[in-house]
Amino acid sequence: MRTTFLTVCGLSAVSLFAVLPIYGGIDGVAGNDGRTLTGEAIQSAVDAAAAVGGGVVSLERGKTYHSGTIHLKSGVTLEIPEGTVIVGGENPDDYDDIDDPRIDVTPERSKKVFISCLFATNVTIRGGGVIDGRGLCFYDVKSNNGAGQFVKPPHPRPRMVQFVGCRNVRFEGVTFKDSPGWTCWIRNCEDVEIERVKVFGDQRMPNNDGLHIDGCRRVHIRDCDLKTGDDCIVMRAIRGPGGKSLCEDMTVEDCRLDSTCQCVRLGCPTDGTIRRGVFRRLVMRGANGIFCNHPARWMHPGESGGFGMEDILFEDCDIAVRHYPILYQADPGVMLGSLGNTVFRNISIKAHDAIRLLGTGDSPVCNVTFENVTGTLRDSVPLRMESVRGITFKDFSVTGGLGKKHPMAVGGKCTW
Numbered sequence: 582m583r584t585t586f587l588t589v590c591g592l593s594a595v596s597l598f599a600v601l602p603i604y605g606g607i608d609g610v611a612g613n614d615g616r617t618l619t620g621e622a623i624q625s626a627v628d629a630a631a632a633v634g635g636g637v638v639s640l641e642r643g644k645t646y647h648s649g650t651i652h653l654k655s656g657v658t659l660e661i662p663e664g665t666v667i668v669g670g671e672n673p674d675d676y677d678d679i680d681d682p683r684i685d686v687t688p689e690r691s692k693k694v695f696i697s698c699l700f701a702t703n704v705t706i707r708g709g710g711v712i713d714g715r716g717l718c719f720y721d722v723k724s725n726n727g728a729g730q731f732v733k734p735p736h737p738r739p740r741m742v743q744f745v746g747c748r749n750v751r752f753e754g755v756t757f758k759d760s761p762g763w764t765c766w767i768r769n770c771e772d773v774e775i776e777r778v779k780v781f782g783d784q785r786m787p788n789n790d791g792l793h794i795d796g797c798r799r800v801h802i803r804d805c806d807l808k809t810g811d812d813c814i815v816m817r818a819i820r821g822p823g824g825k826s827l828c829e830d831m832t833v834e835d836c837r838l839d840s841t842c843q844c845v846r847l848g849c850p851t852d853g854t855i856r857r858g859v860f861r862r863l864v865m866r867g868a869n870g871i872f873c874n875h876p877a878r879w880m881h882p883g884e885s886g887g888f889g890m891e892d893i894l895f896e897d898c899d900i901a902v903r904h905y906p907i908l909y910q911a912d913p914g915v916m917l918g919s920l921g922n923t924v925f926r927n928i929s930i931k932a933h934d935a936i937r938l939l940g941t942g943d944s945p946v947c948n949v950t951f952e953n954v955t956g957t958l959r960d961s962v963p964l965r966m967e968s969v970r971g972i973t974f975k976d977f978s979v980t981g982g983l984g985k986k987h988p989m990a991v992g993g994k995c996t997w
Contacts, residue, residue, distance in 0.1 A: 619646050619647055619648060620646070620647070620648030620649045620650070620651055622646075623638065623640070623646060623648060623651055623659075623667075624651055624652060626638040627651065627652065627653060627654060627657050627659070628654070630654075630656070630657045631654035631655060631656060631657055634656055635655065635656020635657055635658075635703065636656070636657065636658070637657075637658040637660050638657060638658065638659050638660065639660040639662070640659075640660065640661055640662065640665050640667070640710070641662075641665065642662040642663070642664055642665055643662075643664040643665060644665055644666075645665070645666045645667075645668060646665070646666070646667045646668065647668050647669075647670070648667055648668070648669065648670070648695075649669070649670050649675040649676055649677070649695075650675075650676045650677040650679075650693075650694060650695060650696075650697060651667075651695070651696050651697070652677075652697050652698070652699075653696065653697065653698040653701065653704050653706075654698070654701055654704070655701040655702045655703060655704065656702070656703050656704075657704060657705075658704075658705040658706075658707060659696075659705070659706045659707075660707055660708045661706070661707070661708040661709075661710030661711070661712065661755055662708050662709060662710055663708065663709030663710055664709075664710065665708070665710035665711070666710060666711045666712075666713055667710070667711070667712045667713065668713045668715060669695050669712075669713060669714045669715050669739070669741075669761075670715070671715050671718035671719075672718070672719075672736075673693055673719075673736050673737050673738070673739065676693040676694060676695060676739040677693070677694065677697070678692040678693060679692050679693075679694045679697050679699070679743060680692055681699055681745070683699075683700070683745070683746065684699075684745050684768070685821035685822055686768075686819055686821055688740070688762070688763060688766065689737075689738065689762055689763070689788055690737065691737035691738055691739065691740070691762060692737070693737050693738070693739035693740070693762075694739055694740050694742075694743040695712070695714055695739050695740065695741045695742065695760075696712065696741060696742045696743070697743050698743070698744045698745070698747055698750075699744075699745050699746060699747075700745065700746040700747065701744075701747050701748075702747065702748045702749055703748075703749045704744070704747060704749070704750055704751075705750075705751040705752070705753070706742075706751075706752050706753075706755055707751065707752070707753040707754055707755060708753075708754055708755055709754050709755070709756075710755060710756070711755070711756045711757075711758055712741060712742075712755060712756070712757050712758065713758045713759060714739070714741045714757070714758065714759050714760040714761050714764075715759060715761070716738075716759035716760055716761040716782065716783060716786050716789060717759065717783060717786070718761075719734055719736070719738045719761040720732075720734055720761075720786060721734065722785075726787070729785065729841070730784075730785050730786065730787045730810060730841070731785055731786060731787070733787060733788070738761035738762040738788075739760075739761055739762055740760065740761075740762045740763045740764070740765075740766055741757055741760035741761075741762070741763070741764045741765065742757065742760075742764065742765040742766070742767075743765075743766045743768070744765075744766075744767050744768070744770055745768045745769060745770070746768070746769050746770065747770045747771075748770065748771045748772055749771075749772050750767070750770055750772070750773045750774070751773075751774045751775075751776075752765075752774070752775045752776070752778050753774075753775075753776050753777060753778070754776075754777045754778070755778060755779075756778070756779040756780075756781065757778070757779070757780045757781070758781050758782075759781070759782055759783055759786075759789075760782055760789050761786070761789070762788055762789065763788065763789065763790045763793050764780050764782060764789060764790060764791050764792070764793075764809070765780070765791065765792050765793060766790075766793045766795065767792070767793065767794050767795065767797055767800070768795045768796055768797070768819070769795070769796045769797065770797045770798075770800075771797065771798045771799055772798075772799045773794075773797060773799070773800040773801070774801050774803075775792065775800075775801070775802045775803070775805060776801075776802075776803045776804060776805070777803075777804050777805065778792075778805045778806075779805065779806045779807070780792065780805070780806070780807040780808070780809060780813070781806075781807075781808050781809075782808065782809040782810055782811075783810065784808065784809065784810040784840075784841045785810060786810045787810055787811060788810075788811050789809050789810050789811050790809060790811045790812045790813075790815055791807040791809045791811075791812065791813040791814060791815075791838075791840075792805075792807070792813070792814050792815065793812075793815045793817070794814070794815060794816055794817065794828065794831060795815070795817045795818065795819050795826075795828065796817070796818045796819060796826045796827065796828050796853070797828055797831065798827075798828075798829055798830055799830045799831075800830070800831040800832070801831075801832050801834075802814065802831075802832070802833040802834070802836065803832075803833075803834050803835060803836075804834070804835045804836065805836045805837075806836070806837045807836065807837070807838050807839070807840075808838075808839040808840075809839075809840050809841075809842075810840070810841050810842065811840065811841075811842045811843075812840060812842055812843045812844075812845070812846040812872075813838040813839070813840045813843070813844045813845065814833055814836070814838065814844070814845050814846075815845075815846045815847075816828055816831055816845075816846070816847055816848070816855050816858050817846075817847075817848055817849060817852050817855065818848070818852045818853035818854055818855055818888075819849075819852055819853075820851060820852060820853050820887070825853055826852065826853030826854075827853055827854050827855075827856070828853075828854070828855045828856075828858075829854075829855070829856045829857050830857045831855075831857070831858045831859070832858075832859045832860075832861070833845075833858075833859070833860045833861070833863065834859075834861045834862055834863075835861075835862045835863075836862075836863050836864070837863075837864045837866075838863060838864065838865050838866065838867070839865075839866040839867045840867040840868060840869070841867055841868050842867075842868060842869065843868070843869045843870070843871070843872040844863070844865035844866070844867060844869065844870050844871065844900075844902070845860060845863070845865070845870070845871045845872070846872050846873070847871070847872070847873040847890060847893065848873060848875075848888045848890060849875065849879055849888065850875035850876070850877075850879055850880055850884075850886045850887070850888050850911070850915050850917065851879070851880055851881075851884050851886060851887055851888065852887070852888040853887070853888070853889070854888070854889040854890065854891065854918065855889075855890050855891075855893070856890065856891035856892050856893075857891070857892045858892070858893045858894070859894045859896070860893075860894065860895045860896070860898065861894075861895075861896045861897055861898075862896075862897045862898070863895075863898045863899070864898075864899045865898065865899065865900045865901070865902060865906075866901060866902065867902055867903070868902060868903050868904050869902055869903075869904050869905045869906075869908065870900040870902050870905065870906040870907055870930075870932070871895060871900070871906070871907045871908070872905070872908050873890070873908070873909045873910075873920065874908055874909070874910040874911075875888065875910065875911040875912060875915045875917060875920070875944070876912050876915075877912040877913070877914055877915055878912075880915070885914075885915070885916040886911075886915045886916040886917050886918075886944070887916070887917065887918055888917050888918060888920075889917065889918030889919040890919055890920065890921070890922055890923070891919065891922050892922060893922060893923040893924070894923070894924045894926070895923070895924070895925045895926070895928060896924075896926045896927055896928075897926070897927045897928075898927075898928050898929070899929045900928065900929065900930050900931070900932065900956075901929075901930075901931040901932070902931075902932050902933075903932070903933055904932065904933055904934050905932065905934045905935075905936075905937060906930045906931075906932040906934075906936060906956070906958075907925065907930075907936045907937070908936075908937045908939075909921060909923075909937065909938050909939070909940075909946050909949070910937060910938075910939040910940075911939070911940055911941050911943070911944035911946075912941070913941050913943065914941075914943060915941070915943065915944055916943050916944060917943075917944040919947065920940060920944050920945070920946050920947065921938075921940075921945075921946045921947040921948045921949045921969075921971075922947065922948045922949075923948075923949050923950070924949075924950045924952065925949070925950065925951050925952065925954055926950075926952040926953060926954075927952070927953045927954075928951075928953070928954045928955075928956075929955055929956055930954065930955070930956025930957070930958070930979060931956055931957055931958075932956070932958050932959075933958065933959045933960065934958065934959075934960050935958060935960040935962050935963050935964055935965045935981070936958075936963065936964045936965070936979070937964075937965045937966075938964075938965070938966045938967075938969050938972065939965065939966070939967045939968070940967060940968035940969055941967075941968050942968060944968075945968045945969060945970050946966070946968065946969045946970075946972075947969070947970045947971050948970070948971040949969075949971070949972050949973070950972075950973040950974075950975065951972075951973070951974050951975065951977045952973075952975040952976060953975065953976045954976070954977050954978070954979060955978045955979065956978075956979050956980070957979070957980045957981075958979060958980070958981050958982065959981075959982040960981055960982060961981050961982045961983065962981055963979045963980065963981035964979065
């Protein structure tokens with residue numbers, strides 16, 4: 582079998598193309614059974630490209646590559662052509678623990694990662710191919726947690742993609758399939774472009790969030806399709822030991838979202854601040870639409886909250902879900918910096934349960950505007966509000982269910 586390297590000289594850079602077949606010996610890795618991990622060959626090509634200042638590692642079209650952890654590096658583009666698949670290993674030992682003290686957070690108590698990139702610049706994953714995390718291999722598929730999903734296993738489940746502290750990141754055209762954990766965790770990165778990406782996670786798997794954007798700046802997500810068993814798109818600012826975190830200037834446009842949890846999640850109670858988030862022309866299906874809820878059970882002992890949000894806009898969105906279309910809520914005792922500061926404009930709603938703005942004396946919901954919001958709800962009370970301030974309605978036309986009909990109670994004596 583062959584490993585072909587083609588060096589192409591450009592005006593300002595040298596590009597390295599590595600065509601890697603699936604079968605036979607590649608850099609000492611045997612794999613003609615279709616199952617043996619061949620990721621060492623991909624990693625060797627990534628290392629070679631990075632060593633000459635960057636380039637494209639292009640996999641062979643129509644082939645399947647079985648791989649453990651791949652570490653991407655500055656200046657490298659991983660190109661997965663249409664018809665090509667990178668398949669992950671089926672047990673935790675196939676993946677490296679990404680144990681960098683600068684990350685300082687361990688979601689789901691797992692450090693395992695399939696595609697890792699730390700503190701790099703100018704990194705791209707592109708092409709019409711598929712990265713398959715084989716998520717079902719990590720679950721007892723006969724189990725049921727009572728909510729129609731599998732029970733979380735005791736062993737660690739890898740995240741599919743984890744980029745931390747990177748700049749100039751681009752994902753284009755690729756499909757991420759069945760991540761065992763969060764699909765893409767993009768943490769403390771800047772200038773991120775995600776376009777025409779598909780995220781398909783078996784909806785019976787919990788915690789397979791689609792695009793988890795955490796503490797980033799200048800993120801643009803465009804024309805993507807996501808179907809997951811947990812949140813499709815998340816805007817968060819997870820705080821580490823330093824105590825502060827900020828996620829800002831994130832735009833999500835023209836995406837189709839389907840979740841058995843929430844289509845869009847904004848923050849968690851102990852996060853830092855999210856601000857200047859724009860969500861435009863989204864189609865939301867599944868269980869719930871837009872969630873910004875802050876339950877006390879998510880906080881560790883000694884924590885009180887702290888999350889804040891500013892300048893959030895949802896515009897031209899179609900929400901048709903089984904439960905809550907919009908829910909902003911804080912539990913009693915949770916102390917948030919701010920909850921609200923959102924404009925909902927040109928929103929069409931069809932759902933079972935009411936829109937909910939449920940603040941507390943500790944954390945009221947403030948400064949929410951509904952402008953040209955229309956729809957129908959089965960709940961007899963279409964909008965439920967508690968502890969709110971500065972709620973504005975401009976052309977709000979939402980119809981609730983009429984409730985049950987009851988026969989008139991007749992009997993007894995008139996008392997007047």
